[in-house]
Amino acid sequence: MSDQLPRGGVIHDIGYRHYTGPRLGRMAITQALMVSSLRHAYGIGRTGKAKVMPVLLFAVMVVPVVIIVGIENLMQFDEPQLLPVDYIFLLQPVIALYLASQAPQLFSRDLRYRSIVLYLARPPRRTDYALAKLTALVLALMVLIGVPLFILYVGALLAKYDFVDMSKQFAAGLVVALLVSILLAAIGGLIAAATPRRGFAVAAIIAVLIVSFTAVITTTAILDPEGDMSSTAARYASLGSPFSLARTVGTFLLRDHRENDWMPTTEQGLVFVGVYLLVVGLCVWGVNARYAKVARG
Template identity: 35%
Template structure:
């Protein structure tokens, strides 16, 4: 004899509040990505590396500011500081990029993300924006520390502060260029695999494998080969763009007449990486 079925009312009600839409979802993804870049919302172990990088960069900035104020020696200007610290940023990106995208792929949450109202373009834009912000802050905050040290010890009053500001702003722009380049390459590579170790290794390998090519080209007897050597690596590519846009940058590259070529290649590389990243997630969203 079967028991009679019983329907229990446990109080579920339809949602009648406001539906925030794509903008709110984008903002939530952006904020989550920015927080995750620095380990917020994760274990203490996950905070060690990003905050270790933050500490090193700011310690270097404090030392540079102290040497300048006490001895009058400019160890790094704002642009050469970004160049000198770029290797640390590579390892930061190698850890953070897989955290932002590979984890989502491995855990299988992308179909949930791409259910309405979020689109693949929104997801990509939020991840790119959060990582660009994180990388830019890594460089911009120490540059601000250097600026404050120089501004408070200047001997020419407000005119010296103004001159220092005019040096800082191009430095921040140059750091943004680094951030966009690192982000576009790092996220593209990380999006290809759900395994964070493989993604991190691939990101580091791209930069390490291209750097020796620049060294080989730079010792060739041809002037054109030396001027174009920096085109072979993303690292020196951005330095070339900075040298072309800011002649006083002192990046150490001799561009000759190849300055516009560096700018065109940098724009093309960044645009290609972002378009491939978008195509990658549109393919995932259509599955």
């Protein structure tokens, strides 16, 4: 049998063309990162297991509203039984659970798998990355809160309640929802960015929200035994919880005084607004500083 000579290698020209189109810059990349993060906050583009928690919590937020709307349209009440702003704080435990479950997914995963280094090696700066993640979390919370409020608004119109009044209540609900979303996203983002371990981040976020809420309730009960919020110290105690802080800021800015709320004076309102802005600013700065540390290695 004759020996066969080995065949030599062949280089094929497959007609590779260099990209000659427009190259997108920092803003486009940052926007794409924000959209991708928003999708991931609801499990879109991820495994079925990752969809369970956000979809379940979203259902918990929506189903009670559908039931309330059905009852209102069936019973034909003279006025709505539940206003948008009240619904936000009625289901604040669900909102807190959503924040605790999804903030680590947006912030901790990239730290755990070190993919953050790849992001920071591209044109977007660490500030762009931090703002994209924070914006995505704010929008995710707005979807979680805003959709039930919209259903409540549509149900109120179907029940033939006053259009102008219901529109004002819906707008007020959206403003308060935005205030809550921004504050919670800033706090949750900072905690989640502080550790690459998802379990630690989840526990820390839940602990912060539960401890702060419990502390405010307990302190208020001690300082204001009558329950009419006439005590100045009891009013300032509301600074200690993200939910009560956001609610008071919304009440002050909208001048929307309800039976179960207290109307802050101008001085008190400015203090609450100042603390709100300070907390959000410090949290955003903290997230950016955390990624600066990661970028330095």
